[in-house]
Amino acid sequence: MAHAQDRADGLAGRSALVTGSSRGLGLLIARELARRGCRVMLCARDAEELSRAEAMLREEGVEARSLTCDLTDEATPGRLITAVRDAFGGGPDILVNNAGVIQVGPVSAMTESDFRQAMETMYFAPLRLVRAALPGMRESGGGRIVNVSSIGGRVAAPHLLPYVGAKFAAAGLSEGLRAELAADGISVTSVFPGLMRTGSHTAARFSGRPAKEYAWFAVAAGLPGLSMDAERAARAIVRATERRRPELVLTPAAKAAVRLHGLAPATVTRCLTLGARLLPTAGGAPQHNVPGREAARTARPGVIHRLTRLNDRAARRFNQQAG
Template identity: 65%
Template sequence: MATRKSPLNGLSALVTGGSRGLGLLIARELVGRGCRLLICARDADELRRAEEELRAMGGQVYSVVADLTDTETPDRLVAVAEEKCGQVDVLVNNAGIIQVGPMETMTEQDFREAMEVMFFAQLRMALAVLPGMRSRGTGRIVNITSVGGRIAVPHLLPYAAAKFAATGFSDGLRAELAPAGISVTTVIPGLMRTGSHFAARFGGKAEQEYAWFASGAGMPVLSMNAERAARAIVRAAERGRPEVILTPAAKAAVRLHGVAPATTVRMLSLVDRLLPSAGNGTGPVRDVSGVDACERLDSRLVDRVTSLANRAARRNNEPVPAKLGG
């Protein structure tokens, strides 16, 4: 049931990566605005829990277990959406992965995986929904990118490379689709307290990598309340805004990079010196999840610093370490 008047009321939306984290929060906002909803994700149990929660809100919600790296998945999702919801009026490209570690721990496959999930999946989903949107002369596409798609942060290079590609695609797509009546919104979040630090993968000195990444994601000054972020994203979709940058820190960083790119790179080089070296670490980035790294680190200080993000993980259907009640 819609809780407020919205131009999205009665429309059908498809949210990728909608079972947890930011995707689930966006799904909640869309249900609250009266959208019919199809969500997809790879984990069947997470997806079932998310669907049950969203239906309990009074929403007309369906879910599909899907791997967006499969080239046939987008057409299959659109077919299900058309069968269950009538059509796809709103596409939210949210699915993503996070790989954290120095370049020495990354392989070409890590970059390919990041590109498949966060660029090619967005491209294929857009191609799948565009025929219907073009025929109706209307539609909304929301691409979740990142401040990492404007500024390449050390120890996140596969993520940054994929997000740069997604940001460029989203900006260009808006220019091309505007005459067709289709709005494209590029969302550039900074750090948000979604709980995704537990789902990230860590390489090199995994425990130390987890400590800096999770701490940044959990600090109130650096990170943003994820519920507020989701509301801002859906409002941008309602208004057809071309771009929304979330968090003051992200806005400041993007502006600084725009006027002083060389200075920004020098600052990032200094940041890199403070981050853990590859050393005799735990190996490739795919080896250690955030849950595992948290358990192995076993730091009360980091647990306290990340307490807000840890609570968000529980609310947002993210994995949680056993020591924190998972």
Template identity: 60%
Template sequence: MKGRVALVTGGSRGLGLLIARELAGLGARVTICARDEEELARAAALIRRDTGRPVSWEQCDLGDAQAIDALVAEVTKRHGPVEILVNNAGIITVGPVESLDVDAFRRAIETMFMAPMRLTLGVLPGMRELGDGRVINVTSIGGRIPAPHLLPYDCAKFAATGFSEGLRAELAGSGVSVTTAVPGLMRTGSHRAARFTGRRSREYAWFAAAASLPLVSMDAERAARLIVRAGIRRRPELVLTAVAKVAVRAHGLAPATTTRALSLAARLLPSAGSPAKSGEASGASEHAKGTPWTDRVAVPGERAARRWNEPGAS
């Protein structure tokens, strides 16, 4: 990876920051992008502190097609054609379908499907000309099995997974490989960046707990190492966490049974609440001080949030 030009979206915090750190540690010339300039500057400083290598950063709203074109042009001008693209940026809205509006789906599709598609098409000509390149698409178990109360996220990740797998088939023999990373829950502190609808405090409680429990979630540093390794080795797919592997296999063998299990899980989650609150979403900071039980269970996730630059962590 030494000297290779890498671009990591959503690289200012969480898993994206850790993937960028892995690539920088291997000698790649890394550029990270995200929407928040202050987060980007902090992330670049963290990576330089840990690896001793400088990291470039570009502020970019991936929902803007022109901004994506400008991002590819700037990275190419500064470093040369992108040789490693990691599509990692994502947004999470948590809540029952009754509390969601069309805009929640639009934002999810724009960020987690349209943006990776546009970026990939933007860097592909350079990769084809070089006869070499790696595209790593960070999708989710939610792109294989529709997790309850995450429907906009699920829809976008299903689309991203289909794009990633289809793209690998189309690029066979071109020298450009595509790796589909399918992680389950990871301890990145991502619950801090999520948006919540419906009975928002209750939604925050279950999501923060699930994203923090060691037996359910995975250490994010290990996940980043495995994802980068899979991309380097041009693996077609990587499914992360034991729970995710079991779920993917179960769904493949018995989809109807899996769907019934997901239906049961959905019934155990909070109901939508007042119809007047439908479509309203708020950030985790408004709900982060829940019950003492929630606070105790979420300790590993909170620790990860402080380490990996998640918003609102203290």
């Protein structure tokens, strides 16, 4: 009965915890939840970004709090759940696992620590948060968990291997949780976004030949038709959360890729192989973990800027950079 009532009541009055919510998609999901009447807890590592994000939401008159934290710290989930309960008197009723890191470059330029960082951030951190939130959700008779994976969690794009490996793992975890938690009235929604104009190209890290890696990644992430407006994506994710949808794939290109991979995986692999051959090699003296803003300065800025104009604008609007 509690589960059925939860469906009827929608999201108004619920408490929500959104990770990676100081900027980009996480901030937009938090804002959309708040507009639906949720009380929202933001969290991220960068205190300055987080403060700006909380101020942005409060300016809209919504109830928002924030906690600066490192999700890879094993003590963080307990701190976050306690912070939500102290701030809102219970919950969280909704948990959105959105935090992530994007590392771009050939596998030969990556280190094992890159893969471990990706897994800690995008697999183990969500797992710990779910485990911390479950007792309260079971006690209340229901809840909603949203795990933001990626099209990279279904189709393994080259030059993103730490990212796609962690996203594949997160997708499997999400599907398994959905099966196990249904009996408790807890819904689990797996989200597989394609490219979105969030401004994340400025926050990604680039290895190998950073300027060349930045060029293809930034352009692809911002092209209309290939990428999606991030605000529209956030609205779709929140609707799926409200309706307790088991799965959401965003962007026509991502939907096509998922369907083709299911029907003809060998064909998709051949296409990915061709794509990998067109991407930059590591070079004779590969660099490692160069921030996007630094890589952008050496990536033929005039040409790239014209092609990434929409995504650069998104970076400014969605708190990916100060001002």
